[in-house]
Amino acid sequence: MRLQVLGTAAGGGVPQWNCACPGCSGARAHPGRRRRHASLAVQQDDGCYVVNATPDIAEQIEACAWLRPGPGPRESPLKGVILTDAELDHTIGLLRLREADELEVRCTPVVRQALSSFADILRPYVRIAWADADLIPISAKRPRYADSPEAPDWVSALRLMGGAVVYAPAMGVWPEALDEAECVIIDGTFWDDEEPRRTGISAKTATQMGHLPIEATMERLSRLPGRRLYTHLNNTNPLVDPAAEQHKVLAELGIEVAADGMVIDL
Template sequence: MRGIFLTHSHMGHVSGLVHLGPESLNTNSLPLYATPKLHDWIESGPPWKNLLRNSHTLRKEIVPEQTIELTPEIRLKAICVPHRDEYAETLAFRIEGPHRCALYLPDIDSWKHLDPPIEDHVTAVDRAYLDGTFFDTNELPGRPISEVPHPTLCESMTEFDSLSLEHRSRIHFLHLNHTNPVLDPQSTESKTLREAGFKIAEDGEIFTL
């Protein structure tokens, strides 16, 4: 199966939809999965409203906490996570295949308000792609990081310190801001993260379920 799954409405997660139109990929009925609220927002005006109207996409609704059977062997469950929900909810995805299971959680304000705790989600999957936006709170000079809250990688390393090395190695951080020093594999910060057992996700990474 193929399709696009949207976690939430923020710029980096929806703006790429413009490439599905006639000027670029010109897709035909590509399944687009999102919550009803997010679909309504996308369909409410330019630049995306013609995608559905002109059958470039197919509206597929996700209801949080309900499991969707994507194929007889692949199931997906959306989990609501706390994140600046200006236009629609923010989701994480738990994707279960015949052999392995993955968690995709690119955006969250903090690990503190997740129930069950993030550690329970991580230990229940084989691979966890988690929010690694900022390394620490000094990355946005002249702008309070509280306006764009994310758990920093420093906080995440402390949070996951209690996990075993094997569990920590299941965590691949992604959604790295351009200011994040771990983007440079030679940086001290990148080495610190990897020496603690964590991984940094790569563009185009494939995980077989």
């Protein structure tokens, strides 16, 4: 199995098109600080998948050598996508994949139901095969656009390699699956709980938005034995500045901040 990080930003990316906050302005001034929407490329025995279909998906496929098409003119190694939730930043890329003949979409039943409008739009273009994945439901937080009822499986953590790797870019609670994994890549959207309110992006705290802040998870994360990474950084997160003190705090705990393009060796 191969893993490559395709993006590490929360919704909007870094920079976000309508934002001039310090994080976004810094990324405009220093292109090396740009981060695409959080995503992961996975090569398994049964084919290649992208975890979450972001607005950047076409560029993310191009950026990963083993996801590029060939050798035939219309042969793509990409078999499908795995969705950890139904948020637009994790699903809108499905529409960009409409050139495929066939696409497998692996997700929980409630996420599939939420995406019925996308499925209707895509039907004349691409055959979609819905399937399950090793998804551990962790949150009942549904996307704002969804009018479906409350369900426990709106947000999931993805287990790969029988649970050796866990990918959880949105974490309202700590999934127990993390404690048994050798490599975990988890929610680093916000540094502290007040960050969304302090920066004026929301009236809610990070936790109320369905994201445990790094301050609430880093110590427990540091006690896990294997490789530990944060991803899904919001543009308000101080970690989007490579000079931020917070990088030292994590380094001392043995925790990494995922970077776009990073190859995860297993």
